[in-house]
Amino acid sequence: MVLGLETPLGLLLLASALIALRLRNLLAAAVTLSVFSFISALIYLVMGAVDVAFTEAVVGAGITGVLFIVVLFHTSRRSID
Amino acid sequence: MTSSSRNPILITASRLLAPFIQLFALYVIFHGHFGPGGGFQGGAMLAASILMLRLSVGAERSELKFRKSWGTPVGALGAMIFAGTGLLTLLLGGRFLEYHFLPLPDLSRAELHSAGILLIEVGVSLAVMAVLVTIYDDIMEGPGGN
Numbered sequence: 043m044v045l046g047l048e049t050p051l052g053l054l055l056l057a058s059a060l061i062a063l064r065l066r067n068l069l070a071a072a073v074t075l076s077v078f079s080f081i082s083a084l085i086y087l088v089m090g091a092v093d094v095a096f097t098e099a100v101v102g103a104g105i106t107g108v109l110f111i112v113v114l115f116h117t118s119r120r121s122i123d
Numbered sequence: 124m125t126s127s128s129r130n131p132i133l134i135t136a137s138r139l140l141a142p143f144i145q146l147f148a149l150y151v152i153f154h155g156h157f158g159p160g161g162g163f164q165g166g167a168m169l170a171a172s173i174l175m176l177r178l179s180v181g182a183e184r185s186e187l188k189f190r191k192s193w194g195t196p197v198g199a200l201g202a203m204i205f206a207g208t209g210l211l212t213l214l215l216g217g218r219f220l221e222y223h224f225l226p227l228p229d230l231s232r233a234e235l236h237s238a239g240i241l242l243i244e245v246g247v248s249l250a251v252m253a254v255l256v257t258i259y260d261d262i263m264e265g266p267g268g269n
Contacts, residue, residue, distance in 0.1 A: 083228040092159040096151075100164050105255055108178065112262050 047088045055081045068119075072110035079103045129181070137179040142190075144172040152248045156240045162247030166201075169248065172254035177259060194257030201250030208242045 057079060062074035079102030086095035145168075152165030176185035209220040219222035222239025223232045230238065 061262075093161070093164075096159050096164050097167075100167040100171065105167055107172070108171070108174045109259065109262065116262070116265065120248060 049083065051081060051085050051088065057084065068114050069111065072107060072114060075110065076103045076107040079106070129179075133179050137175050141172045141176055144175075148172065148248075152244055153241070155244050156237065162244035163251055165244070166248035166251030167255060169220060169252040173252070173256050174259055177256075177263075182260075182263065190193065190258055191257075191260045194253045194260060195258060196252035196253075198250050201246045201248070201253065204246030204249065205243055208246070212239075 055078060058078040062071050062078060064092075065071040065074060079098060083102065084097045084099040086098060089100055148165045148168035151160035151168060152162060155161030155165065171186065173189045176188055182191075186230070208225070212221045212224040213219050215224045215226060220239070220243070223235045225235050225239055227235060227238060
């Protein structure tokens with residue numbers, strides 16, 4: 043692509059994925075997954091797939107984030123760490 | 124989630140933002156065949172605005188926007204608009220979703236395609252919005268209730 047933004051965005055995507063995997067706080071992990079989704083939407087946008095980017099931003103960063111947070115409010119952690 | 128410790132900044136900001144999100148969602152739905160967007164994205168944005176109200180101002184006050192009992196009827200209505208448009212063209216001699224067989228007078232073939240896609244997008248957006256809000260409501264209700 044002309045802008046050359048794929049590499050930095052891909053590195054950010056990898057960083058957000060690793061952070062979401064490493065976090066022990068599940069609420070923070072859900073928010074980091076929303077960040078992951080939004081960065082992947084930006085990658086789709088850079089590559090020219092505007093419709094896919096729109097869908098990813100709305101569904102990935104909006105709806106699934108809300109659903110994850112609601113499920114987290116309904117669960118409790120049994121282990122103490 | 125049903126605690127009474129609600130943040131007034133959160134409530135005011137989400138109540139201010141929700142109409143603008145819904146207006147942009149309507150723009151996305153009705154402008155979908157000229158630019159990026161369409162029924163699914165617009166419906167998901169409408170659902171996101173309602174879910175934001177459900178999370179911030181609480182279930183009982185956000186039901187003024189969209190009641191829990193409306194979910195299944197509105198979703199079924201959206202699916203019926205989609206399938207009904209397709210079956211109407213099928214009945215009038217065309218194939219499934221062949222828009223220029225729609226019974227709208229005084230419209231050229233291209234305008235009929237535009238109108239047909241608009242009908243499809245309205246149906247899809249209604250179905251997506253209602254089903255996403257219903258998924259949230261059912262999760263909040265928890266197991267046991269029906």
